[in-house]
Amino acid sequence: MELFIVTAGVIRKEGRILIAQRYVKTDHALKWEFPGGKLEEGETPEQCLTREIEEELDLRIEVKDIFKVVYHRYVDKEILLLCYLCNCIGGQAKAIDCHDFRWIDIEELKKYDFVEADLPIVEKILSLGEHIFEIDG
Template sequence: MKQVTAAILTQGDHIFIARRKAGSNLAGKWEFPGGKTEPGETPEQCLVREMQEEFGITVAVGGFFEESIYHYENGTIQLLAYWTKWIDGEMTPTVHDDVQWVPIEELKDYEFAPADIPFVEKLRGGSSAI
């Protein structure tokens, strides 16, 4: 099982989501961005690295949000989501073709990757970073 991280990046009452670009695995699906942990790396370190690589921003990783285990055709992933805060840097997406800051109530209007759907449901149920 691959361990993958996801950032629940907030700005006011909006959540940051990104759409996977054409030609990538799950192209066109929205996700809470992150990536695969590398050997010897904690999930928190992975999120800091991935957000820098994929968006050019520095983030601070806060508390654990939720876990999702999903069985894709090419293998099972353990997706670990953490509350995340944008600290510095200019947003420059490199592996996504669209990004949005979305009010929580509008998350339902986006087609998410299957492993991310439980996070949408939990956020819409009223979970907060407090």
């Protein structure tokens, strides 16, 4: 089974975090995730995440420390998900390469149907609560 290294960001701005909804036509259609994507040859995870967020949402971010590493096996693939805490430092989000996006409060996380691999990340954010806005990793 193929293993993908995937980066994802918990992007913070003014007391909210950004979540994105996957396209209808992709795997995990219409599920919610922390935006990011597959690591490409020759780039660091931080460069990958910065690039993906620019491409998918037209946002500038500052990538801070690693927040959670999740290994997950789906039926057809394995992923090693590197999730970083980030700050949004510029731009107005646009759904350029995702179905939709939302800036949400922490407690709203429970209302969204996230991809399976993200559940440990959602749990960690919920357990930190508002403290997530005061830390960098």
